[in-house]
Amino acid sequence: MTTYSEIKERLNIKIDRHLNDGFAALTHYWQNHTNGVSQYFKPSAKEYLQKEILSTVEDSEQLYIPFKFDVPFPPKTDFKFRFIDLFAGIGGIRLAYQNVGGKCVFTSEWNNFAKKTYEANFGEVPYGDITGINENDIPDHDVLLAGFPCQPFSIAGVSKKNALGRKHGFLDETQGTLFFDIARIIEKKKPKAFMLENVKNLVSHDKGKTFKVIRNTLTELGYSIYYQVLDAKHFVPQHRERIIIVGFRNEFFKKNESFEFPKLPKSKAKIKNILETDIDPKYTLSDKLWNYLQDYAAKHKAKGNGFGFGLTDLEGISRTMSARYYKDGAEILIPQENSNPRRLTPRECARLQGFPDKFIIPVSNNQAYKQFGNSVAVPLIQAVAKQLAKTLEENGK
Structure with missing residues (x-):
């Protein structure tokens, strides 16, 4: 059977150019064409397909043809x-x-x-x-x-x-x-x-x-x-x-x-159980950043504040991950032997929020950090x- 990816390719739909309400209507129609709510999406989906999509392909397409969602x-x-x-x-x-x-x-x-x-x-x-x-x-x-x-x-x-x-x-x-x-x-x-x-x-x-x-x-x-x-x-x-x-x-x-x-x-989760192996060195903090975070924490500790980085106990749990994690990873740092600590990888962030490993991460690391920091624990x-x-x-x- 034809797949969702093949339909997009046939219609020359490049997702970065089609993140709009027109394609939203079309995908909503495709997902709901048999369950009684398709009328909410059909007019906009048809207009979008005819005006924005079909003009870029040689042959005309029906509004819906049977296909399998390969997502x-x-x-x-x-x-x-x-x-x-x-x-x-x-x-x-x-x-x-x-x-x-x-x-x-x-x-x-x-x-x-x-x-x-x-x-x-x-x-x-x-x-x-x-x-x-x-x-x-x-x-x-x-x-x-x-x-x-x-x-x-x-x-x-x-x-x-x-x-x-x-x-x-x-x-x-x-x-x-x-x-x-x-x-x-x-x-x-x-x-x-x-x-x-x-x-x-x-x-x-x-x-x-x-x-x-x-x-x-x-x-x-x-x-x-x-x-x-x-x-x-x-x-x-x-x-x-x-x-x-x-x-x-x-x-x-x-x-x-x-x-x-x-x-x-009862909480049995441990941070070590979500970690990947063979980590790219790019996730390890530079000497400059690591020294800055240590100095920053020491300065606030002297003032009686609790601000500072979070070096995570691998046998325990981490602090709350936020959307700012992409900046320096300070809130959740993973200790490493004979090396500066490192930040989590995007996949580890996904796991920290309970997303299964088949969850696709199609964006840059910085965007992924923001997205998982803003998300929920599934x-x-x-x-x-x-x-x-x-x-x-x-x-x-």
Whole structure:
């Protein structure tokens, strides 16, 4: 059977030139042409194919012909529920929910480098900036998923509220933030459930006011809310605390859902178990950088601060990896005998977040460090996903 890669080659689709909403519509149509939501993507997919693609090839193509997705994580054909993946990054949350029987029917991500990684692994290009996507153009779904950025909240003016035709209330307090886009989609599409992921400090941000607005908004939209700070160290060798917010629609569940956050297993992960062998010397810190990091740490230690590099215990776990890891690797350094320490390789970063080794890394090292630093710990999200899916199955009949 023809493959996804062969179709792209036949249509002369060079992915770096096609990370746009036109190709997003086409890949979304290809992944959903038989599951009842294809009408959301067909018009844009057809227009894009005819105007932007077919003019570059000799023969005309049908909008869809049977082919096999030759990507590491192809779309589900037999699924238990449908979900959408917002602020998708490189697809860590999607991967977790696919693994428990979910089918992704829509995805959005603004960063083109992340889109490239997402497409390489899932065979689908996310739509772009969520603020420009009309909620009416998003397919119906059972679960909304979002690892949304935390921004300062501002209260919109009455005139703007009136212009948008929205009632005054908590939903309007989130205008000007990306959480507002989650709220407006939930308000319109009314999914049975949602899961949101954010940094631990969301709970205490602005003396708790930010989280209060978020919680009140979601409650006002008709959902029972559950939240908990969970540490990925129970699944991967990394101390990584994140708040997980789960909601269930009262109109559907009647407040009778039986949801519990997963009981986390005893942490047995060790950093040594994710390390590669035969490491390229380029990952070893130069004398200049290593001396700088040591001097920097000594200076702050003298002041009573805890700032400084993290030389990781190979029998233990690491600090939290962040998107700044590409700068110097200081937060997670691997000791080496008779040599300066080294930073993790991109593949080791992937493993640190629980991505399987078949996950493709098609971008530069610097971009890969940013992407994995911004991503989620897949096994932790999957543990939550399993509980959410169980609740849907038990209470959603």
